[in-house]
Amino acid sequence: MDWKTGIICPIFKxxxxxxxxxxxxxxLLDTAYKILSMALLRRLEIYAEDTLTEYQTGFRRRKSTMDHIFTIRQVMEKFYEYNKDLHILFVDFKQTYDSIDRDQLWITPTNFGIPRKLVRLVEICNQQTYCKCVLWGRPLKYLNAEPA
Incomplete structure (x- = not known):
């Protein structure tokens, strides 16, 4: 298995x-790829902690989206307590990742002080990625994992 090829196993819900x-x-990803990815993540977290605001809680150490859930719950209770109208808007960004301009994605981090060599390593890890689905124990064809 190539280190940038993931084997996708569908799990019935x-x-x-x-x-x-x-x-x-x-x-299922190659062990060497996972180790490299974890090392890159640790290096990037150093820069992220200095850049992100306190309001960004998802995907951060010692923070959780539960912090936001708690906050919104408190706001809802106060509005209810004082009999005030409350309007909340939630945006689903589920499809956003596939529509990102990948060329811009690799330029932006350097604007926040992340070294170009580190950004380039992350870029290489995200280029020419493939996946192969295994269904009922039989591998299917390889697919390019990058958005079209």
């Missing part, structure tokens, strides 16, 4: 077993 959306894909 619930409902009709023949419906694709009733499965969750688990990616």
């Amino acid at each position: 619930k409902g009709g077993i023949g419906i694709v959306s009733n499965h969750r894909g688990i990616s």
